[in-house]
Amino acid sequence: MSDAPRNRVLLVLALIALAAFLGTGFLGLAPNRLTSPSPLYLWQALGLPELTAILALGLILGALSLLRASPNTARASLALGTALLLLLLFAAGESAARLMRTAPPAARASLGAAFWVAIFCLAIGMADALRRLGATAVARFLVVALIALAIAAMARGGIFSNLALAREYAAHRAAFAAALDRHGVLVLVSVAAALLIGVPLGILTARKPASAGAIFATLNLLQTIPSIALFGLLIVPLSALAAAAPGLAALGIGGIGPAPAIVALVLYALLPVVRNTRAGIDGIDPAIIDTARGMGFSPRQIFLRVELPLGMPVFLAGLRIVLVQTIGLAVVAALIGAGGLGTFVFQGIGQYATDLVLLGAIPTILLALAADFLLTLAIALSQGRQA
Numbered sequence: 001m002s003d004a005p006r007n008r009v010l011l012v013l014a015l016i017a018l019a020a021f022l023g024t025g026f027l028g029l030a031p032n033r034l035t036s037p038s039p040l041y042l043w044q045a046l047g048l049p050e051l052t053a054i055l056a057l058g059l060i061l062g063a064l065s066l067l068r069a070s071p072n073t074a075r076a077s078l079a080l081g082t083a084l085l086l087l088l089l090f091a092a093g094e095s096a097a098r099l100m101r102t103a104p105p106a107a108r109a110s111l112g113a114a115f116w117v118a119i120f121c122l123a124i125g126m127a128d129a130l131r132r133l134g135a136t137a138v139a140r141f142l143v144v145a146l147i148a149l150a151i152a153a154m155a156r157g158g159i160f161s162n163l164a165l166a167r168e169y170a171a172h173r174a175a176f177a178a179a180l181d182r183h184g185v186l187v188l189v190s191v192a193a194a195l196l197i198g199v200p201l202g203i204l205t206a207r208k209p210a211s212a213g214a215i216f217a218t219l220n221l222l223q224t225i226p227s228i229a230l231f232g233l234l235i236v237p238l239s240a241l242a243a244a245a246p247g248l249a250a251l252g253i254g255g256i257g258p259a260p261a262i263v264a265l266v267l268y269a270l271l272p273v274v275r276n277t278r279a280g281i282d283g284i285d286p287a288i289i290d291t292a293r294g295m296g297f298s299p300r301q302i303f304l305r306v307e308l309p310l311g312m313p314v315f316l317a318g319l320r321i322v323l324v325q326t327i328g329l330a331v332v333a334a335l336i337g338a339g340g341l342g343t344f345v346f347q348g349i350g351q352y353a354t355d356l357v358l359l360g361a362i363p364t365i366l367l368a369l370a371a372d373f374l375l376t377l378a379i380a381l382s383q384g385r386q387a
Contacts, residue, residue: 009128010077011065013121017058020121025112027092029099032106033164033353039112040099047098050091057084061125071133078129078143085122086150088115093159100162108164110355137380144373164355165362172344172359180363182258183340186330190262191322194269201270202277203303212278219271227332230267234260235336261333268329269322276318280311312382320375327368331360 025039026046043051061080067073096109103109130140160166169176205212225233239255253259284307292306308315334342344360347353 007065007069010125013125014062014065017118017121020114020117024114026114027095028110028112030108031104033108034351037110042114045095046091050094054087054091057087074129074132078126081122081126082147085119088118089151090154090159093163096162109162110164137377141377165358168355168359179339179341179343183330186258186261186333186338186340187326190265190269190326193266194273194322198270198273199277202274205274206278206281219274222267223271227329230264231260231336234263256337258338260336261338265326265329269326272318272321276314280314281307283314284310313379316375316379316382320372323371324368327364327371331364
């Protein structure tokens with residue numbers, strides 16, 4: 001019997017993180033928010049206790065990749081990866097605080113490339129460990145929730161307050177809250193409208209397959225149009241509509257603003273909604289449908305009591321795709337005055353302020369990951385109820 005394979009994924013991730021630490025800065029120090037930061041390597045930025053702890057955990061984690069893959073090594077890599085991730089966050093905050101004590105008031109300590117690469121590698125490694133352990137969706141949720149609580153506790157304790165990203169947030173607190181609210185409204189309204197339009201279309205394509213060709217051809221064509229181009233194409237017709245109907249303009253409908261953004265987001269969301277609705281219905285055993293008809297169920301009862309519950313995992317998979325896609329595309333909508341988190345992204349690009357870009361980009365990524373994670377959990381629970 002041959003030896004079990006080594007964890008090559010963990011080994012590759014460890015080598016990538018090591019190369020990042022050796023070749024790029026862990027933190028960056030700039031005289032002000034608009035100046036490019038000078039990189040500080042890991043051994044330059046951290047104090048001896050943090051550096052020693054990080055190197056020790058990193059070496060042990062890297063050594064695990066050389067051992068035979070087993071549940072025990074997966075558990076150890078998950079525990080060590082979690083500890084190292086939290087330690088890197090803590091060390092970055094503490095190091096920024098030390099740098100700011102002797103730096104001018106306008107100086108900024110930003111997170112460097114090595115930090116982000118290490119966090120990314122740790123996240124991938126932890127996800128791989130959970131996969132190797134065969135962790136359920138609920139178990140994965142608990143792990144992520146505990147890590148999130150630990151990070152929230154550090155943030156509440158002021159560990160990150162000296163980082164440039166935290167300073168940008170403090171300077172734009174009110175605007176950030178308004179942008180986050182607007183982003184949420186754009187996403188929720190667009191997804192709700194896409195469901196109201198897309199689910200009936202999906203049912204139609206399942207009931208009448210002859211209609212599927214034209215519907216899917218149209219929706220596929222919409223998907224090929226770049227998002228910025230589609231936003232731009234909607235400006236002229238919606239501006240003309242607002243000019244012809246002043247009542248619509250009074251409601252906020254026009255060539256720029258939320259209206260064209262929502263229309264574009266709905267158009268992009270229709271294809272996965274329609275496709276997964278049809279797939280959910282088509283995937284149900286015809287014998288079950290025949291049995292329901294034999295029991296006297298009406299078409300409406302068959303859909304609500306048979307097709308909808310049995311097709312729920314596939315429906316939710318479509319919703320997962322739509323929600324994550326819409327959260328990301330809503331960033332681009334800021335270009336046409338729709339607001340949202342994209343406002344900070346494009347303001348930061350215009351000002352060459354990296355941390356302002358991150359103030360919009362990181363919450364967008366976290367929202368997309370949270371939506372993906374929660375809907376994955378919902379899919380697993382719906383499948384469990386059917387088992």
